[in-house]
Amino acid sequence: MKTVRVAAALIIDGNRVMATQRNYGDFAGGWEFPGGKIEQGETPEEALEREIKEELGLGIRSIEFFKNVRYQYETFFLDMDCFTCEIESGKLELHDHSSMKWLDSRSLYDVEWLPADVGIIEDLKIRLAG
Numbered sequence: 001m002k003t004v005r006v007a008a009a010l011i012i013d014g015n016r017v018m019a020t021q022r023n024y025g026d027f028a029g030g031w032e033f034p035g036g037k038i039e040q041g042e043t044p045e046e047a048l049e050r051e052i053k054e055e056l057g058l059g060i061r062s063i064e065f066f067k068n069v070r071y072q073y074e075t076f077f078l079d080m081d082c083f084t085c086e087i088e089s090g091k092l093e094l095h096d097h098s099s100m101k102w103l104d105s106r107s108l109y110d111v112e113w114l115p116a117d118v119g120i121i122e123d124l125k126i127r128l129a130g
C-alpha cells in the first residue's frame, strides 16, 4: 500500500485556526487544513510554503512543527506533518477550496473533518484555549 506524505498548515490568528473545505477529489466537501503532498527533494516546510501560496495565495511565517498524524485510508497510508504558522503576506484566494472558516476552541468540532484530522483536533483545542 502506498504511503502519501503530506504537510498541513494550522494557520493561527490569535485564538483561531483556519479550516478549509475541499472542492475536488474523493474528499470533496470535507474540511481540512490547507496543504498537500510533499514532492521529491522538498522539506515538509518547503512543501507547506509552496502549497499555501498555490492554494490560498498567502505567504506564511513562524512555521513550527505541531504534530505528525498517521492514518490508514482504504487505498493509501497517510503520513502527515502538521505545522502551526501565521499569515505573513497576501490576500486570501480560494483555489482548491469552496469555503474557509476561522474556528476557535469551542467551534473546532462544528465542521466535518477528514478522518485523519480528528487525531489533531483535541491537541489543537488545548493549544487554542491556552
Ligand SMILES: Nc1nc2c([nH]c(=O)n2[C@H]2C[C@H](O)[C@@H](COP(=O)(O)OP(=O)(O)OP(=O)(O)O)O2)c(=O)[nH]1
Binding pocket: 004, 006, 007, 008, 027, 031, 032, 033, 034, 035, 036, 037, 038, 051, 078, 114, 115, 116, 117
Ligand atoms: N492538505 C490536507 N490533506 C489532508 C488532510 N487530512 C487528510 O486526510 N488529507 C489527505 C487528503 C489527500 O489524500 C492528501 C493530501 O493530498 P492533496 O490532494 O491535498 O495534495 P496535493 O495538493 O499535492 O494535490 P494533488 O495535486 O495530488 O491533487 O492528504 C488535511 O488536513 N490537509
